[in-house]
Amino acid sequence: MPEGNHSTVTEFILTGFPGLHPEYHGLVSAVLFLVYVLTLTGNVTILLLFATNRSLHKPMYYIILNLSICDILFSTTTLPKIISRYWFQSGTISFTACFVQMYFVHYLGTVNSLILFLMAFDRYVAVCHPLRYPIILKNSTIQILSITAWIMSQLSNLMIVIRAYPLPYCASNIINHCYCDHIGITILACTDRAPYGFPAFVFAMFALLGPLAFIMFSYCSIIIVVLKIPNVQGRKKTLSTCSTQLIIIALYYLPRCFVYLASNVGLEFSADMRVVIIMLYSLFPPMMNPLIYCLRAKDMRESLWKQFNRSPANLNTCI
Incomplete structure (x- = not known):
């Protein structure tokens, strides 16, 4: 690895959606801005509900709290720059800022994966070991595990960035993506990418498939337990407690697994389609x-309903 940064590249250019016609730039930026506003509004609402309702201070909702924080940070890391790319025709990002963005993209992705692991663990203990649930999963336990997830994810992702930063970037500075990621950056290096790309790929697979393996194990175990319940109503009630987490996990993992599997079986996507799929998931x-x-979550739904009932309009209606 070369000592220091000998690059002639001082900034990168994010193309966003490579084949998008200029007449649609305003529409795309408006859609992305709406997505950002809805993401912030929804997740900040979750934070406020958690802060103002002690009934939500339970292990499952501590996990949801961490997921909301992660979602806010990830959206804030990626969306403002690509919105400005289409809104203000500002697609350039400084060399250092691109690596900072790359770090947070991969760091928050790893945290997200570990939080979903905790979500599956919570449901596994609740369904398969219900009598031990209050002992195994206390609020303090979830807090410690969540903090551990945030801390553990730092070092490995930081090392990926540190190894990629000093590479000689002396060719193209155009990144065919909406944000800086490891592949998009290192593919532009004027050197053999294999020594840097392969370890990053192995870590990405470990961060993605490690938690996914436990998630699949936990839900297979849950299904086995549910099938042993003689009462059909009891089965539905037990499954309903897992439905929220299962939907969230499916939204996160299924598109990612599809992209990885498609690339391995030789299914090719255009540059635009690949960026669209990545942005969607x-x-x-x-x-x-x-x-x-x-x-889907009963306590969360009831807390939100109580907040609406406390609004001045509803108070006047009651009077």
Whole structure:
């Protein structure tokens, strides 16, 4: 690895959606801005509900709290720059800022994966070991595990950035993506990418498939337990307690697994289609998660309803 940064590149250019016609730039920026506003509004609402309702201070909602924080940070890391790309024709990003964005993209993705792991663990203990649930999963336990997830994700992602930063970038500075990521940046390096790309790929697979393996194990175990319940109503009630988490996990993992599997079986996507798919699985779950919580989680739904009932309009109606 070369000592220091000998690059002739001082900034990168994010193309966004490479084949998008200029006449649609305003529409795309408006849609992305709406997605960002909805994501912030929904997840900030979750934070406020958690802060103002002690009834939500339970292990499952501590996990949801961490997921909302992660979704807010990820959207804030990625969306403002690509919105300005189409709104203000400002697609350039400084060399250092691109690597900072890359770090947070991969760091928050790893945290998200670990939080979903905790979500599956919560449901596994609740369904498969219900009598031990209050002992195993206390609020303090979830807080410690959540903090551990945020801390553990830092070092490995930081090392990926540190190894990529000093590479000689002396060719193209155009990144065919909506944000800076490891592949998009290192593919522009004027050197053999394999020594840097392969370890990053292995870590990405470990961060994605490690939690996914436990998630699949936990829900297979849950299904086995549910099938042993003789009462059909009891089965439905037990499954309903897992439905919220299962939808959220599916939104996060299914598109990612599809992209990885498609690339391995030789299914090719155009540059535009690939960026669209990546943006969908990156930005759609953070926007939809709060809606899923409020519609599917009973305590969250009741807390939101209480907040609406306390509004001045409702008080006047009652009077």
